[in-house]
Amino acid sequence: MTTLPEIPSYGSDYMPTDVPGPKARALVERDGHVLAPMGRVYPLVIDHAAGCEVWDVDGHRYLDVNAGIAVLAAGHCHPRLVRVGQEQLARFTHMAGTDFYNEPMVKAAEKLVALMPGGAGWQVFFCNSGTEAIEASVKLARYVTGRQNVIAFYGAFHGRSYGSLSLTASKPRQRRGFFPLLPGTFHAFYANPYRPPLGSDPARVTETCLAFIEQTLFTTTCPPEEVAAIVVEPIQGEGGYVVPAPGFLAGLRALCDRHGIMLICDEVQSGVGRTGKMWGFEHEGIVPDIVASAKGLGGGLPIGAMIARRELAQRWQPGSHGNTYGGNGLTCAVTHELLCLVEEELMANAARVGARLKARLDDLLPRFAQVGCVRGRGLMIGVELIDPSSGAPDHDLAEAVMAECFRKGLLVLTCGASTIRFCPPLTLTAEQADEAVERFTLALAACVAA
Ligand SMILES: Cc1ncc(COP(=O)(O)O)c(C=O)c1O
Known part of the structure; x- marks a missing residue:
């Protein structure tokens, strides 16, 4: 009642x-x-x-x-974002960050790197949205591993462009009418403790979901040595604000290490302080290889970022990836100020x-x-x-x-x-x-x- x-x-x-x-x-x-x-x-x-x-x-x-x-x-x-935005708007807005240099872009990247685990050893690629951050992350993972396949999770949302849409699996209407999607994408079960997949034991949801990858996917349709990346949201967002069962992210980290797979954390919704820590993955004490960020990062202006371990990012040749608006002076100036606010309070x-x-x-x-x-x-x-x-x-x-x-x-x-x-x-x-x-x-x- x-x-x-x-x-x-x-x-x-x-x-x-x-x-x-x-x-x-x-x-x-x-x-x-x-x-x-x-x-x-x-x-x-x-x-x-x-x-x-x-x-x-x-x-x-x-x-x-x-x-x-x-x-x-x-x-x-x-007020702090308004002030910084107005000042930057009057100074300059855009000078193609992939072709030229500008200080707001460097300052925003420096601050982002400082807020990553260890505070150093990372490099940033700026873009304009979450889906672009995912595209950049998957492209880098494929580039550095030389492998093609990518694993994501049922319930995931990673964006709407063709690469990220192929990973997105939260609602049929997001994919309906848009097939064929990117080949080489596979889906596994997210360790949802409230609704354990396939009616599995709620107390063993982490083990069940990890075992599905190693004992079913890897032994049937998806050889592990051909997997470039596993893409995971530390908390599933569009899929229902699902906090994974303890040990799931750590289990994925270990699995990736065993098979030379890049772990990409999609922090587009869970990152930039939203969960009470800078990144959602910090609650599980893991460190991914690549992080995709957007949404909160711009404080309302459109920005995305791929943040990768430095030795991975360094593998891209000039021109391997790029865009027009990434590193825009206005968005980066506001992003820097936003990151200061996140850190301070x-x-x-x-x-x-x-x-x-x-x-x-x-x-x-x-x-x-x-x-x-x-x-x-x-x-x-x-x-x-x-x-x-x-x-x-x-x-x-x-x-x-x-x-x-x-x-x-x-x-x-x-x-x-x-x-x-x-x-x-x-x-x-x-x-x-x-x-x-x-x-x-x-x-x-x-x-x-x-
Ligand atoms: C976890 C996650 N990844 C990626 C995206 C895509 O971001 P965007 O809409 O900025 O392309 C979203 C958007 O909701 C998201 O929640």
């Missing part, structure tokens, strides 16, 4: 129940005429924003705990406020039978909603809760089959965390009651 929560006493101005308003509706209409169909989840039309708060064109205020899909690490319009805040947010969300487990699992690290937290009678993911409930949150002034997103994700700016305060949980609880209670 679900116990309904108490209604918190926010003023009526907190509850934009009449959304979308007339101005938002008008813009949605114009958008539909000129923009290709995308996956808009609810009709939020942003007007301006600050920190963790967003106002729409009709003047409604929202608490933002999705941060533009885990991007705005420092929140909206952080945001990472610690993500750990501290994330623990509080998770504890408050954990409190919902005994109150709602529909809350199957609360999981995450730092400010990367997922709440999986289930059908209590079967334990199956309740996709419709998750969609309804997301829409109801919007009407209650809270911006969240779903991921996986039925998970509501909390990936707010890393500036979230304890009070904002509490407000987010209260609004979420109200929305959940309303949907459950309906």
